Amino acid sequence: MHDGQSRGTATAGDFVINTTDLQEAEKSLSTLFGTIRLSTPRPQHNARTQLWRSHIDHLVIDDAEFTFDMGYEMDPPDSVLLCRVHSGILEETPRGQASHRYGTGSVVAFGAVEGRPLIGRVEQSRYHVLTVPRRCLAEAAGDVDASTSLTSSRPLSPAANQYLVDVIDHVRHGVLSNPRAAREPLVAAAVTRYVAASMLAAFPNTPAGPSRPAGDDDNHEALRRATAFIEDHAGEDISLADIARAARVSPPTLGRLFRRHRQITPMQYLQEMRLRSAHRQLVDADPTTDSVAGVAHRWGFWHLGRFRQLYRSTYGDSPESTLTR
Template structure:
């Protein structure tokens, strides 16, 4: 089951982004830059709520033995995330103890408590996160993880992963707290040195225990899969400026669904109306284009028009409401090299 992400990073990308020993901390006031701050990942984030973005990554990477990555990610604004961990790995994600609002994992809302999520890098995954959100990520080599799971529970990794790609399990409050405190201990070691392999293995075993209690995951229905696929297809269309969509009715025609069906699909998968979500996706695309603009002759108007924003006044108002600055300020900072 594909999840609409870009290809996994190359070995060159991994080397370039590899952190030093100890804990690596990266802060950012831009959602796209923040998405690039997790080492070895290839992903795309869109900011969905209005205001200046603030994000922070605290991360450690253990490469002495089986490769293991542990991090905490904080995002102040609502986001839509298309995530791709490093090749050959499995990701496990856990909201932190300050969790607020509803999380949607691959289109499924997690409104009934805290869930431990799991996904193969080969398929990727999506997250829809609320404001003021913190999540822990644990990423391990798939082969090592599979052998450890078999040794502890006698289960195969495929038994835990829905259709071979994703899974999630509800956690008790006590298990949630236990996992969070253990991860925090890894991310704030004495002297900021890389923790021992035994401590990291203890964390992975506790995570597998949490997933392995019930080896049969709840299956995704055909309707759930279709809803998710339609929403992801709509996002792909919105991110192709050469095929600009002229409103929701035009999008419905391209997707061969009724307006009501599209509305229901978006509400189910993202908790948003299609018009609102797709406009924010395109505003984020404009922002990325402005940030990477090296041609001073290319104006804000040119870039906005490319992405289907025909009325510059309305566009500038919407842009400022979402990102907390005018598009001209974004372009100016990019040209001055201050991003």
């Protein structure tokens, strides 16, 4: 779909759509997002559609640009499309409801309500799209029944909108700008959960469904199973729901067990195990071939400043000093 243009500002990925043909744009968008129909009030000349795509784990990250006005109708998407508008207008018109227009700086979650088709307009707009699988929202909530879902496409408040802008920028500039980090499985998984958890904090949503029957807060066998699972699988992409399943209790009960008997959460304990593994790797590493960033990313720490701060508070020294000692 390339027709001779390049995009020098991109840090990862490649063009998947770059065309001035409306039918080609419609066909390509349908392939990527599900069946979509585009319409224009009059013939459009040199009306360009561009889409630049990158990936981090289960997240698909697109830069989209339409240099013309158009209407769209789209079948209900399988995933939630988290959009941040850079210029122009995105308009959403749910059937039987008033239209909502999103301008520069706005964030909207198209497909937030599962099973609802998307209808609206795009007015000469450029925006980012993060395609977030619905199951990632449930995993971020520790929902073993996968019943957690968004109930609105609009953030709870202007502050929530700005929070999402910061999250999207952080992912694009903090991770995509470092392709090596984005390829590390634990970093990629952490970024996916970070985005999903941020969406749950910023959009109205349903709480997790009824949890499975669980033991009481002194279930030491469940705590033992959970800690053993964490220690055995710290180098893998595991979620709170995974740990709860291994412990044979619900996520809320698991959280109470850890807070009562370890004074931390299960995910904090997982972070401790990963930090311990990173420390051991730095002690054994070769400073001529290894790096602090490489070790941090291997163990899922994608923000190096926070990794250094956590490392120093735990070990009383910087990771660089450990590596070169």
